Amino acid sequence: MELVRVRKEDREILANLLEKHLYEFSQWDLKEVNPLGLYGYQYLDYYFTEENRWAYFIMVEENLAGFVMVITLPEVHDRETDFQMAEFFLLHKYRRKGIGYEAFRRAADMHRGKWQLKLHPGNIPSVHFWEKSISRLTEGDYELVKAYPGTDYEDGTPGDVYFFES
Template sequence: MEIKVRKTKTTDSGTLCMLWQFYQYHQSSFDQEDVGTDGRFDIDEQYLNSIVCGEQECAAYLIFVSDQVAGFATVETTEIRGKEMPELADIFILPKYRKQGVGKFVVQHLMQAVREQWHVAVYINDGLALKFWSNLFTQLNVALVEKVEPAETEGFHEFVITNA
């Protein structure tokens, strides 16, 4: 199984928007969001397009497993504890590719490539994501994982990760 992480290109806009629909579907189990009359979740496709085109301070990445689209991740700058740092803002792996080390590979690729602190926020009601991150924190080669308490963003568990 070959895993690749690639920054999105302008031609990836439709792919990212569709994957974001799946992401919203997952989140709807705990945020109770409904789909519109068109059967789609209300996502800001124009904003996602501007990310893909490099017009935002956010970078989007597509994840591939054996050359098949397997998910996406986004990284943006945030301020936490009075300090700006990169945040692994979103990560979504299609169910077919979960529990195979894909998420761990993506996190290592994006977070551990840079020697600095990173921020991760997990929705309080997203038990699957919290379990994923809790397990992953014990496997990563990092110097420190600190839970931000109280969280600076309402509705989230927040962590600052200091790379080794």
């Protein structure tokens, strides 16, 4: 497994993977598609024009397995942060094999500092993955605030937010 920085010329590939991610996530946030039948990711182009955003493909044996997207903008503004996990996606074929944790660990190693990570509490597989992964990475030294005020998803559900250091 390796993380490979997404280049501007790979924008369409990332956009395609984001559609798969957003489709899967729509079962929790209930987001609708646009008139073109797409979810769209409004911040995609910023990853190629702003210095405080990083997108990486997760590669397994030279195959696309998913992506990691990191930003410096905080999820919640009343807590200091260096990085936020903006988006994280692993294709089903590669799940439950340690690849997701390894991608997360490598991203955290590349971006050392204080992190925020928000998740939808209804996304039970994600809840289990992040609890296990963050606990393992930090050796249990993290904070989780459930239903953090002002973090509502499209369906009105407040997000749970992890705070930790890498």
